[in-house]
Amino acid sequence: MMKNLIYYLILLLTIFSCKPKENMVYMEKEKNIAESKIKQVVFYGTHIQSGDxxxxxxxxxxxxxxxxxxxxxxxxxxxxxxxxxxxxxxxxxxxxxxxxxxxxxxxxxxxxxxxxxxxxxxxxxxxxxxxxxxxxxxxxxxxLNFNVTVLGEVKKPGQYTNPSDKITILQALGLAGDMTDFGNRTNVKLIREEEGVSKTYVIDFTDKNITNSPYYYIQQNDVLYVEPDLIKKKTANVDPNRNLIFQVGGIALGVATLLISLLR
CATH class of the missing domain: 3.30.1950.10 (wza like domain)
Known part of the structure; x- marks a missing residue:
């Protein structure tokens, strides 16, 4: 009975550890089926703000x-x-x-x-x-001071000054070193001030038609926030010693498996 239980545990660990991570590729999905050709929104220029x-x-x-x-x-x-x-x-x-x-x-x-x-x-x-x-x-x-801020699950979060006012959300992401493996590529938030009011828009970086989005070009002082995916959210809310417990449990499981194979 104990032997069968161990085998089942090993099988489950193998299955879950090999599950591929989804939504890792940019511009992979075609959300608008009627749109067969990718277009790019026209750049009309950024709008001057106080502090520029x-x-x-x-x-x-x-x-x-x-x-x-x-x-x-x-x-x-x-x-x-x-x-x-x-x-x-x-x-x-x-x-x-x-x-x-x-x-x-x-x-x-x-x-x-x-x-x-x-x-x-x-x-x-x-x-x-x-x-x-x-x-x-x-x-x-x-x-002279075109700024964009990129925060969250990126490799180099911070505020960046770009030498040109023509910069896309993909280029802004590149300034921050791209997303980490734990970034939620389907739910990136763009925070923009419009007529004195701060507004938030959601951008899906896996959508092929992202280049036709009205938010494809960055405006002065925009903020891009890449939120963590479900895996990162769950691990952030658990006991920090949990990984150590799993490691110890894995070692114990391996030792038990070895002993059973020797006693057969």
């Missing part, structure tokens, strides 16, 4: 004419408080900081409300304003 830092440069054929419209560092300015057309020039080599109300202070043009605009919209708006002063203005804009 922007590098804005104005160029034109006449270099002297555009000088009043560009920021200068302390090293390049002969006078840190140089007054240009009644405006005190900003000495901010780090760029333009969008204040809590959504404004920046632009040389000559003054106070501009830019919150909610994309970089392309802001570029067009500034160029339109500059036509009053310049015949051929060309504006280039770059975001």
């Amino acid at each position: 830092v922007l590098d804005i440069k104005v160029t034109a054929f006449d270099e002297n004419a555009v000088r009043p419209f560009n920021l200068y560092s302390m090293n390049n300015a002969t006078n840190p408080e140089q007054v240009i057309l009644g405006q005190v020039e900003q000495i901010a080599p780090q760029g333009y900081l969008v204040d809590n109300e959504g404004y920046i202070y632009f040389p000559v043009l003054g106070k501009l409300y830019i919150k909610g605009m994309t970089l392309a919209q802001l570029r067009a708006d500034i160029e339109k304003r500059l036509f009053t002063y310049l015949s051929d203005p060309l504006v280039s804009i770059k975001q």
Whole structure:
């Protein structure tokens, strides 16, 4: 009787230990059967938020004419408080900081409300304003502090600053070193602030049509949270000595099996 019980225990341990882990492959499932071809959502640009830092440069054929419209560092300015057309020039080599109300202070043009605009919209708006002063203005804009935070079951959780505002959820995950084996790939949470309200969206990384998701492109200050799968959740809520108990039990089971085979 004891011999049969041991054999049954060994068989059960073998079966459960060999069970494959599910949902480990990205973009494996086809959720929308009617969609036979994978598409990719169009990138329209991220929306400017309070706290963003922007590098804005104005160029034109006449270099002297555009000088009043560009920021200068302390090293390049002969006078840190140089007054240009009644405006005190900003000495901010780090760029333009969008204040809590959504404004920046632009040389000559003054106070501009830019919150909610994309970089392309802001570029067009500034160029339109500059036509009053310049015949051929060309504006280039770059975001200096585009941040995304990746937390949970990833190999390198933390906040990352990307050199470009065009970044996908897959690329953001790559910055954090990919998910661990215990990450739940079917229920990743994207936390995004929209119109001052924090909203949470669920993304399934095993869905083939993820590239067509409206959340495929990251917005400024998005947070990706990879929750643990059921196995990790269960092990996190048990006695930390449980693994030791199983190891000791396994050794005892092995010794008992060996003794039975010797006594046969």
